Amino acid sequence: MKCVSFDAFRTLHLPGVRYIKPEHMFRERAVIEAAEWVLFPEYWQVNALVFGLKKRIFPGLSAYLIGHDKVQMTRAFQLVAPDHIPWTLIEPNTPDHARQVWDQMPLPFVAKIPKSSMGQGVFLIENRSDWATYLACTPVIYAQERLPIDRDLRLVVVGGKLVAGFWRCQGHDGFHNNLSQGGTVDADTPLPQVAVDLVLRVSQQLEIDHAGFDVAMVDGYPYLLEFNRLFGNRGLPGLSQQVSAAILDYLQEQTERDDDPIDPTPPLPAAI
Incomplete structure (x- = not known):
């Protein structure tokens, strides 16, 4: 499986991936055309790669288009899960x-x-x-x-499967839960299955194949806040390696599925 990556950090643990600086996309056109997958292009590259060179990209097109800003994301959520949006x-x-x-x-x-x-x-x-x-x-x-919460969930999904999850507790400002804003991790409290089921359903319906979903729980009821196509890996030890393993499995599954020809000729009926 030939892959090129435009993000060295996020594909560090993937074997046999050739890294190309995003600004060298035009110079390395032949290498890109020969690749089976193009991994983690920047947003400005997506249209040229998908529509110009007909390349398979990961994360997929839905993750880029829906995840580009909170307006697009919320409107998609409102259509597929209207009862789970603040x-x-x-x-x-x-x-x-x-x-x-x-x-x-x-x-x-x-x-x-x-x-x-x-x-x-x-x-x-x-x-x-x-x-x-x-x-x-x-x-x-x-x-x-504003929901009455002091924590939220981060659920990491790759290829329609839950890779990891944890609670993010409010930081010192009593408002932000993000780890980059002083939030802390609670990896011991169980993940509510109702939240996991919601995220898996929405990610599959919207074809979001790589994301960290943020979910608020209010009296046992899940609310989708947003997802991040490029999420951090600080929450749990070994999370980066877990995500990389899940990406590799997903790419291999998709490659095998796409390369497996479907026999257009149905089998003959059994003789009576």
Whole structure:
């Protein structure tokens, strides 16, 4: 299985993968065309690789398109799992829409910048000053009810299978659960099966083959918050190796399935 990667870190544990710097894509066209898989391209490369060179990429196209920003992601969630999404308002950032959202959303609430990760671009709105600060730095209004939680779940899915999961507990600010923002890991408390089942169903329905899903639990009921196509591997010891092993298994399964020709001629009926 010939693979090229545009992300050396995320394919470090995969055997026989040739790394190419993203900016060298055009120079290395022949190598890319000869590869069976192109791994972890940057977003700006995806259209050229998929539609120009007809390459199979991993993560798949759905993970890139749906995971590109929180607006696209939330709208997809609202279609496939509408009962498992916190109340969310998405509007253009205009004075009229800002006033409408402020009037509708009870305080305190959460506001997010659509293209952000690692807990950056997530605001706790408790007053008009917070709201003005948020509005000044986002192109789109994304406002969401604040759920009564002090932790959430990170569930890592590769190829439709759960690889690992853990709880992320709030950090010192009493708001963010992200590890990069001071959150801590609880790997001992069991993972709620209802959350695992929801994430596996949604990931398969949306064809998200590589993601870290964040799920909030409220009175035993799961709410999808978001997923990260490029998630961190800090949560559990050996997580990077586990993810790499799952990626390798998935790529091999997909390659064998795609390369296995289907016999178009049905078997003859048995003689009577």
